[in-house]
Amino acid sequence: EAGVAQSPRYKIIEKRQSVAFWCNPISGHATLYWYQQILGQGPKLLIQFQNNGVVDDSQLPKDRFSAERLKGVDSTLKIQPAKLEDSAVYLCASSQGQFFNSPLHFGNGTRLTVT
Amino acid sequence: KQEVTQIPAALSVPEGENLVLNCSFTDSAIYNLQWFRQDPGKGLTSLLLIQSSQREQTSGRLNASLDKSSGRSTLYIAASQPGDSATYLCAVLHTGGFKTIFGAGTRLFVKA
Numbered sequence: 518e519a520g521v522a523q524s525p526r527y528k529i530i531e532k533r534q535s536v537a538f539w540c541n542p543i544s545g546h547a548t549l550y551w552y553q554q555i556l557g558q559g560p561k562l563l564i565q566f567q568n569n570g571v572v573d574d575s576q577l578p579k580d581r582f583s584a585e586r587l588k589g590v591d592s593t594l595k596i597q598p599a600k601l602e603d604s605a606v607y608l609c610a611s612s613q614g615q616f617f618n619s620p621l622h623f624g625n626g627t628r629l630t631v632t
Numbered sequence: 633k634q635e636v637t638q639i640p641a642a643l644s645v646p647e648g649e650n651l652v653l654n655c656s657f658t659d660s661a662i663y664n665l666q667w668f669r670q671d672p673g674k675g676l677t678s679l680l681l682i683q684s685s686q687r688e689q690t691s692g693r694l695n696a697s698l699d700k701s702s703g704r705s706t707l708y709i710a711a712s713q714p715g716d717s718a719t720y721l722c723a724v725l726h727t728g729g730f731k732t733i734f735g736a737g738t739r740l741f742v743k744a
Contacts, residue, residue: 521675550732559636559721559734560676573729608675618683620666621723621732623675 519543521624523609529630535597538627542590542611548572549586550621551594552608560608566592567614599631634659634726638735645712646743653707653738655722660700663725667696667707670719670737679720680707712742 522541530536542549547568552560563582564574568589577584581600586592596603606626612619635658645651655665664683668676680689680696682705688697695708705722721737 523675557736559723559736561734562731565731573731575729610676618664618681620678620681621668621676622678623668625673625675628673 521609521611521622523607523624523627525627526625527628527630529632530599532601532631533598535595536599536629537596538594538607538609538629540592540594540609540624542592542609543622545613546611546622547589547614548612548619549592550610550612551584551592552610554606554608554626556605563594596629599629601631604629604631634662634724634728634731634733636722636724636733636735638720638722638738640738641736642739642741644741644743647712647714649712649742651709651712651740653709653720653740655705655707655735657703657705657724657733659726659728660703661727662700663727663730665696665698665705665725666723666732667694667705668721668723670721676721709740712740714742714744716740717742 549566551563554560563577564584565572566586584594608626610621610623666681667679670676682698693710698705719737719739723734
């Protein structure tokens with residue numbers, strides 16, 4: 518099966534600019550996650566979708582971050598305006614659903630550098 | 633609040649050695665625990681998933697154990713190889729909000 522696809526792989530922007538990331542999960546996976554991973558740390562959940570509904574966005578900085586999952590498949594994560602502390606790797610993951618034996622499958626991530 | 637800790641943060645071993653990576657979590661209210669591997673510049677690859685009712689899972693040279701009551705898990709790697717060099721992360725699926733929470737990882741280097 519094809520894995521989780523993310524683009525772009527790398528992005529460099531100046532602070533206060535905007536940026537968008539795209540994710541295509543594994544076919545048939547109902548749950549989609551966006552994680553932020555700062556160098557040397559474990560991934561931190563930003564937002565979790567079940568089909569096209571939001572399950573958890575408690576750690577999403579909603580004043581600057583937004584995410585959508587149209588038609589319950591692809592998803593985009595946007596940052597506007599970016600800050601220096603947003604420099605991180607943004608990982609998308611998917612799973613078959615909210616099942617106890619359903620592992621997470623990750624994409625290769627987008628490395629964002631804000632200057 | 634669920635917190636996940638991994639010790640040590642980094643580990644260097646000679647090839648062929650058996651090794652143990654540790655993971656601890658503060659709240660035993662979990663559905664499962666997963667171990668992942670992350671290579672530089674890559675995403676995470678799921679290695680093993682242990683459901684809360686299970687004690688261990690095995691895959692090839694890897695064996696993961698879970699002691700939910702004490703909030704601990706170990707990942708045992710037998711006969712380590714240079715190709716095992718990577719960062720290993722554990723994550724728990726917390727019952728509070730059905731959220732997966734990660735540790736910071738253990739960076740493993742296996743010397744040839």
